[in-house]
Amino acid sequence: AQKITQTQPGMFVQEKEAVTLDCTYDTSDPSYGLFWYKQPSSGEMIFLIYQGSYDQQNATEGRYSLNFQKARKSANLVISASQLGDSAMYFCAMREKISQGGSEKLVFGKGTKLTVNP
Amino acid sequence: NAGVTQTPKFRVLKTGQSMTLLCAQDMNHEYMYWYRQDPGMGLRLIHYSVGEGTTAKGEVPDGYNVSRLKKQNFLLGLESAAPSQTSVYFCASSFGGRDTQYFGPGTRLTVL
Numbered sequence: 001a002q003k004i005t006q007t008q009p010g011m012f013v014q015e016k017e018a019v020t021l022d023c024t025y026d027t028s029d030p031s032y033g034l035f036w037y038k039q040p041s042s043g044e045m046i047f048l049i050y051q052g053s054y055d056q057q058n059a060t061e062g063r064y065s066l067n068f069q070k071a072r073k074s075a076n077l078v079i080s081a082s083q084l085g086d087s088a089m090y091f092c093a094m095r096e097k098i099s100q101g102g103s104e105k106l107v108f109g110k111g112t113k114l115t116v117n118p
Numbered sequence: 119n120a121g122v123t124q125t126p127k128f129r130v131l132k133t134g135q136s137m138t139l140l141c142a143q144d145m146n147h148e149y150m151y152w153y154r155q156d157p158g159m160g161l162r163l164i165h166y167s168v169g170e171g172t173t174a175k176g177e178v179p180d181g182y183n184v185s186r187l188k189k190q191n192f193l194l195g196l197e198s199a200a201p202s203q204t205s206v207y208f209c210a211s212s213f214g215g216r217d218t219q220y221f222g223p224g225t226r227l228t229v230l
Contacts, residue, residue, distance in 0.1 A: 004160070033216065035218065035219075037221075042223075043206065043223065043224045043226075044221065044222075044223045044224060045161075045208060045210075045221035045224075046221075047218055047219075047220060047221075050218055091160055091161075093160070093161075095216060098163075098166070098174070098176070103149070103166065103168055103174070103215045104215050104216055105151070105163040105166065105176060105177070106153075106161065106163070106210075106219060107160075108159075108160025108161045108162075109160055110158060110159055110160055111160060
């Protein structure tokens with residue numbers, strides 16, 4: 001079963017508008033972490049924002065905010081005031097335990113391609 | 119700080135050839151990881167290391183070996199490359215097992 005689901009293969013937004021990228025997750029672990037990464041056409045993976053399962057407030061980092069709805073198991077990324085440079089693939093990821101020793105890996109969704117139009 | 123670096127950036131191999139990908143980090147991170155990214159998919163964990171001298175298998179370890187002789191370096195080896203190993207390989211590192219992972223720029227490998 002897919003643990004991270006990104007239902008939007010592609011999204012379009014006008015420059016300066018806000019856009020929401022969807023992410024739902026599945027886990028039975030009460031302690032987990034959710035990440036969003038940006039992958040521009042140049043290929044690197046850039047960390048954007050993190051939300052811990054016990055965090056009381058939604059995470060924010062500049063123009064990025066995470067709309068965390070724990071009961072719905074969703075962690076949507078909101079980008080405000082879109083810029084042309086925001087055009088990229090966006091991946092939602094969740095920490096998942098590898099072993100009892102505390103090691104964890106990231107489980108990724110398939111990504112959403114965001115295109116910002118001028 | 120350079121962060122996480124990977125060499126080479128691109129490589130083309132013939133089936134059966136061997137090669138080593140090098141990952142280096144200058145953030146004094148304990149944990150290092152190798153992922154692969156295939157078209158239409160997110161990243162999948164190949165191998166990881168929780169500290170110098172340690173390695174462990176991820177979810178897709180077959181056909182790969184790794185070594186972590188120095189804390190700052192994590193090597194990924196392909197002993198006999200196969201076309202199924204054509205992919206983009208990413209190295210990542212983190213301070214602890216539950217901390218944010220920071221990625222290198224990736225290595226695009228093609229096996230003919």
